Amino acid sequence: MADKQYDVVVIGGGPGGYVAAIRAAQLGLKTACVEKRGALGGTCLNIGCIPSKALLQSSHKYEEAAHALALHGVKVQGVGLDLAAMMTRKDRVVSDLTKGVEFLFNKNKVAYVKGAGRFTRANRIAVGSDGKDEGIEAKNFIIATGSEVMPLPGVEIDEQQIVSSTGALALPKVPGHLVVVGGGYIGLEMGSVWRRLGAKVTVVEFLDRIVPGMDGEVGKQLQRVLAKQGMTFRLSTKVIGAKKSKTGVTLTLEPAAGGTAESLEADIVLVAIGRRPYTNGLGLETAGVAIDNKGRVKTDAHFRTNVAGIYAIGDVIAGPMLAHKAEEEGVAVAEILAGQAGHVNYETVPGIVYTWPEVATVGKTEEELKTAGIDYKSGKFPFTANSRARCNAETDGFVKILADAKTDRVLGAHVIGPEAGTIIHECVMAMEFGGSAEDIARAFHGHPTLNEAVKEAALAVAGRAIHI
Ligand SMILES: Cc1cc2nc3c(=O)[nH]c(=O)nc-3n(C[C@H](O)[C@H](O)[C@H](O)COP(=O)(O)OP(=O)(O)OC[C@H]3O[C@@H](n4cnc5c(N)ncnc54)[C@H](O)[C@@H]3O)c2cc1C
Numbered sequence: 001m002a003d004k005q006y007d008v009v010v011i012g013g014g015p016g017g018y019v020a021a022i023r024a025a026q027l028g029l030k031t032a033c034v035e036k037r038g039a040l041g042g043t044c045l046n047i048g049c050i051p052s053k054a055l056l057q058s059s060h061k062y063e064e065a066a067h068a069l070a071l072h073g074v075k076v077q078g079v080g081l082d083l084a085a086m087m088t089r090k091d092r093v094v095s096d097l098t099k100g101v102e103f104l105f106n107k108n109k110v111a112y113v114k115g116a117g118r119f120t121r122a123n124r125i126a127v128g129s130d131g132k133d134e135g136i137e138a139k140n141f142i143i144a145t146g147s148e149v150m151p152l153p154g155v156e157i158d159e160q161q162i163v164s165s166t167g168a169l170a171l172p173k174v175p176g177h178l179v180v181v182g183g184g185y186i187g188l189e190m191g192s193v194w195r196r197l198g199a200k201v202t203v204v205e206f207l208d209r210i211v212p213g214m215d216g217e218v219g220k221q222l223q224r225v226l227a228k229q230g231m232t233f234r235l236s237t238k239v240i241g242a243k244k245s246k247t248g249v250t251l252t253l254e255p256a257a258g259g260t261a262e263s264l265e266a267d268i269v270l271v272a273i274g275r276r277p278y279t280n281g282l283g284l285e286t287a288g289v290a291i292d293n294k295g296r297v298k299t300d301a302h303f304r305t306n307v308a309g310i311y312a313i314g315d316v317i318a319g320p321m322l323a324h325k326a327e328e329e330g331v332a333v334a335e336i337l338a339g340q341a342g343h344v345n346y347e348t349v350p351g352i353v354y355t356w357p358e359v360a361t362v363g364k365t366e367e368e369l370k371t372a373g374i375d376y377k378s379g380k381f382p383f384t385a386n387s388r389a390r391c392n393a394e395t396d397g398f399v400k401i402l403a404d405a406k407t408d409r410v411l412g413a414h415v416i417g418p419e420a421g422t423i424i425h426e427c428v429m430a431m432e433f434g435g436s437a438e439d440i441a442r443a444f445h446g447h448p449t450l451n452e453a454v455k456e457a458a459l460a461v462a463g464r465a466i467h468i
Contacts, residue, residue: 003135014042016314016326017144023334036116119287147315179266183210187272360424363412379460408436437461
């Protein structure tokens with residue numbers, strides 16, 4: 001059978017790949033997307049962003065019903081947990097959304113090719129298993145094969161007692177003691193879900209702080225609030241081994257700097273120390289595509305690999321492993337392939353932790369500005385002084401805006417508080433437009449809204465906040 005021919009073939013149907021495919025098709029390119037998972041949407045829709053946020057929402061409602069509504073004068077009796085129903089709802093959200101992507105493929109005439117793609121030469125891939133390979137040729141390929149869980153030596157994941165985020169999204173019962181290895185956003189989100197549902201949760205983190213890479217002050221505050229909610233933190237500590245028994249797992253811990261070992265008993269261990277690029281079985285060597293020392297496909301500023309006609313985007317290349325970063329790269333690469341000027345502004349990629357309170361950050365942290373020797377001004381406003389947060393009885397956290405000391409241009413914004421993940425986007429927009437703290441401060445903000453805390457933080461940059 002003759003090979004099929006396309007203008008663009010995207011390998012991987014995650015947020016990077018499916019968005020690239022839709023945009024390429026919108027721009028008139030004959031496009032196919034190859035996905036081996038059996039469902040579109042990649043890590044994000046199937047085992048990442050979406051199921052985790054569905055469980056965060058459900059567990060938040062459970063905790064509110066059980067503990068927070070009385071404060072509002074709402075009496076609720078006999079609050080109970082139906083974990084199976086919660087999981088079924090989560091699975092339905094996932095399947096509705098993944099089917100939604102299939103609908104979008106049909107609508108935009110993107111050919112959906114089911115199976116694993118591997119390069120047989122630079123302008124051809126084979127899809128499927130031995131003997132039943134379908135050959136596909138294209139003028140351009142986009143590698144969007146994403147990432148996989150980073151393993152932890154000595155702590156082998158079995159997805160039963162020692163789980164990755166994938167197993168943690170589908171535990172059959174609430175564990176007595178969940179030990180989370182890794183204090184990044186995935187560990188804290190999944191830890192929050194199970195703590196709200198009744199587990200004792202201990203987070204073991206190698207570094208001396210959680211959410212490394214985020215603004216230090218925000219990280220400290222998040223740890224304080226999560227500890228107040230009942231999470232236990234073991235910082236500067238490493239997990240060096242795990243022994244399973246019928247009833248649980250005994251972890252061996254050691255101070256990060258070395259020293260006396262100790263053991264910690266867990267019912268379930270969640271390994272959440274990060275993710276690594278995934279290119280297994282893709283035949284990169286056959287095509288001659290170069291990777292870097294972290295296994296990421298090497299690209300230039302236009303997503304080109306070292307092989308003409310092969311591009312790469314998303315988690316499989318350098319940069320933050322986030323769905324919206326992959327999506328923007330998907331749009332940009334498709335536009336470049338259609339002869340347009342696709343571009344991604346990496347200075348304004350927001351990062352969000354969907355705990356409660358949420359944490360959201362964009363641009364430079366104070367630590368980064370200090371290291372770079374940039375002279376900056378900081379304006380901060382606490383949610384305790386925000387009237388809407390008071391009405392909602394959700395006053396933990398603050399907004400911090402960092403602006404250039406001379407030009408007043410916003411260089412970074414860091415929010416910990418209710419709806420931080422939504423609030424941050426006015427700062428993202430301001431930064432995208434090269435806005436100043438004064439621009440934000442002079443813009444109308446409806447009253448009473450949580451966003452007024454952003455306006456006040458922007459006013460505070462010039463020392464003129466009104467409500468504190
Ligand atoms: C628990 C969890 C929570 C997360 N929460 C968030 C969040 O709230 N917000 C956020 O922005 N990000 C979140 N992420 C990260 C986000 O999921 C990723 O950044 C995003 O999915 C990356 O998109 P991608 O398209 O690059 O790759 P992926 O989504 O990983 O998609 C790659 C796809 O390629 C397929 N594939 C691989 N090799 C082949 C092959 N040879 N042939 C065919 N198909 C192939 C895979 O099956 C996969 O479906 C979360 C991740 C996890 C694990």
